[in-house]
Amino acid sequence: MSLDEKYFNEFIRKENVRITTILCKVYGFEKIDLIEDAVQEAIVAAFQSWKLRGLPENPEGWIYKVAKNKIINLINKEKHRQRILEKNKSIFPSDYLLEAKWETERKSIDDSLLQMLFVVSHPLIPVDYQSAMALKILLGFSVSEIAEVFFSNVETIQKRLYRGKQIIIEKKIPIAFPDQMNFSERIDSVLKILYLLFSKGYYSNQVENLFRKDLMQESLRLTILLSENERCRNANVLALIALICFHCSRLESRLSDEGQILSWLRQNKNLWDQTMVSKGKEYLTNSLNFGNQIYSDYQLEALIALLHTEDESKKKWEDLLILYSKLYDLNQNPSVNLNRIYAMSCVFGNPTARVELEKTNSLGKNLFVDLLWAKLWKEEDEIRAKQFLDSALNLSNSINERKMILANWANL
Structure with missing residues (x-):
């Protein structure tokens, strides 16, 4: 079989993560730089060989064996080779062949991935470092x-x-x-990292890419993997899966033909993935069946995301106002408060929402605050609304974001 470069890139990203994790488990995290070098050499060797000869019968086994041999060669060059090999021989004997054991080892490979997820989200590691390490080690992202x-x-x-x-x-x-x-406590740290990675994908800071499917999909994959382990499965894990499913269900409708992000009201609902919505409902139901007396942040956010997959109605916004209010009471997040006030405008009208917005100054000069002010003044005072709109445009750092703001403004 000839080498399909798209397949190769997807395969390498997945196997890079799995191989790096397993070799770190075997030889110790202190060898991670050597291990990453060995895995990269194996990837180059695979590309060169497979380009000429086509895919081997067992690509996973091929690249794992090459990576394993390369890390052993690199360790051979170090001073303490014998001590390292002696220490690990019972775990990783020299005659270990992945080809023969790949399927039976798959569960332990998944466990190793989850264990590495707990490592990179350890509370001793600053959050900025955690997220960068998760992207590098567990999602196979390059530094750039x-x-x-x-x-x-x-x-x-x-x-x-x-x-x-x-x-x-x-x-x-x-x-x-x-x-x-x-x-x-440690599960909570893991979920915060997965939620952060999903959020970075859903609304990216990048100048031209306002969302990244790869980040959202990988966050979903890891969270599902977490849920499949009995020790890790809990109400919040299932709720986070549901939350991501609901948002991912609308991915195909978020971009216009011109490549602009569309607001919920302007999306083509026929493009929404109902299979993904159904999957989200299943996970959310299982989460709520854990019987928590008070909904968690993840459960409330999932319930909110579920409502955003439903048709527009007054009842919908009444429910959203209740959920946003509960969520804000729980976490006092200023961004949640803006959504609460927006929902309030849909239920009780703009004047009531303006009084509520006047009470908050926790975000200071902020793009989303100005956009909300613009929305709340548009019907009664278009000049004042336009001033807030111009201020929001000046605070934006993306051409696509400014186009999205203007397109959404025209359809309010």
């Missing part, structure tokens, strides 16, 4: 791709990755599930 996601530069991301790795090595954080006493 990570810099784009965080609207940063390569040097800054390299420093975060280096310092994050050093913390793991210095603090001897094991690639393992946390003990039962700390499990709940």
Whole structure:
């Protein structure tokens, strides 16, 4: 079979993550730089070989075996080779062949991925480092791709990755599930990272890309993987899956033919993925069946996202106002408060919402505050509304975002 480059790129991103994780588990995280070098060499070797000879019968086994041999060769060049091999021989004997055991090892590979997820989201690691490391180690993103996601530069991301790795090595954080006493707290840290990665995909800072499907889809994949492990499955994990499903169901309708982001009201609802909506409902139902007396942030956000997959109605906005109010009471997030006030305008009218917005100054000079003011004044005072609109446009850092604002303004 000839080499399809799109297939190769997708295959490599997935297997890069799996191989790196397993080799880190075997040889220790302190070897991660050597391991990443070995995996990259294996990828180059695969591309060169498969381009000439076509795909081997077992591509996963082929590249894993090459990566394993390359890391052993690199370790051979280090001073303490014998001690390292002796320490690991019971775990990774020299005659271990992935080809023979790949399917039976698949569950342990997934466990290793989850254990690495717990490592990179460890509370000793700053959140900025956590998210960069998750993208690099668990999603296979390059340093330049990570810099784009965080609207940063390569040097800054390299420093975060280096310092994050050093913390793991210095603090001897094991690639393992946390003990039962700390499990709940650590799951929360993992979910915050997955939620952050999803959010970065759903509304990106990038100058020309206002959302990234790859980030959203990978966040969904990892969260589903988390839910499939009995130790990790809980109400919040299932609610986060539902939340991502509901948002992903509308991905194909979010862009106009001209490449502009469309507001919910302007989207072609025929393009919404009802299979994804149904999947989200299933996960949300299972989450709510855990019997929590008070809804969590994730459950409330999922319920809100579910309502946004339904047709426009007064009842819908009444329900949204209740949910946004509960969510704001829970987390006091200023952005949630803006959504609450928007819902209030849909239920009680603009004058009532303006009184409520006047009470909040927690966001200061902010694009979304100005947009909400513009919306709340448009019917009664178009000149004042236009002033707020111009202010919002000046605060935007993206051409596509400004086009989206103007297009949505015309359809309000």
